Amino acid sequence: MTQIPIFAVAALVAPSHLDPLKLFLDADIIVQIVMAGLLLASIWVWAIIISFSVRIRTVRRQCSSFEEEFWKVEDIDAFMKERGRRDVPSGRIAAAAMSEWRTSARLKSTDIDGTRQRLSSAMESQVAQEADGLAERLNFLATVGSVAPFVGLFGTVWGIMNSFFQIGTQQNSSLAVVAPGISEALFATAIGLFAAIPAVIAYNRFSHGVNALEARMQRFADRFHASLSRELERG
Secondary structure (H helix, E strand, C coil): CCCCCHHHHHHHHCCCCCCHHHHHHHCCHHHHHHHHHHHHHHHHHHHHHHHHHHHHHHHHHHHHHHHHHHCCCCCHHHHHHHHCCCCCHHHHHHHHHHHHHHHHHCCCCCCHHHHHHHHHHHHHHHHHHHHHHHHCCHHHHHHHHHHHHHHHHHHHHHHHHHHHHHHHHHCCCCHHHHHHHHHHHHHHHHHHHHHHHHHHHHHHHHHHHHHHHHHHHHHHHHHHHHHHHHHHHHC
């Protein structure tokens, strides 16, 4: 009876390509927890990327539409009461200014400089609040982008430690003993990078978009402040 060489049997049994699911199932429980956490973080990152992309485009379009109508009207107070669109950042900025304008108008004596300062403070505060509201969910992207590689590295270190433990237990340092554990360990780092890289790119891109929107809202506030200042001088 002809014997098949051991290396030939190994070649028949060995997989022809990496199987991520098998790597996950064969990994140590600690490494599995790390991988599962990173996968969940990656899913949440992509959910934020998709939802924020839709949101920032919608906000940009709504602000453009509101500002275009706003600067065409003659009676701003009536426009804000009827079609103020308080769900639009530019609308809320204008509403904050008009609220302060009405409050100042009820005072017995009008202090033009004081009213200007209060109007400016009200609008700047609203601009900052709108920008903070837009950027609120970006903190998670920044956290994943900075932490995920280290979490994956922890899984890798743990997996490699486990591989060396198996070498000591089996008293066999052959590549066949070490390679599977190291592959599973390195897979944790790969998942960490898979979660971190899109998070970092998206965070930088969205931060730029939020900054651009904040600058746009500030320009709208400055223009409206100048318009209200002229009204104060006329009154």
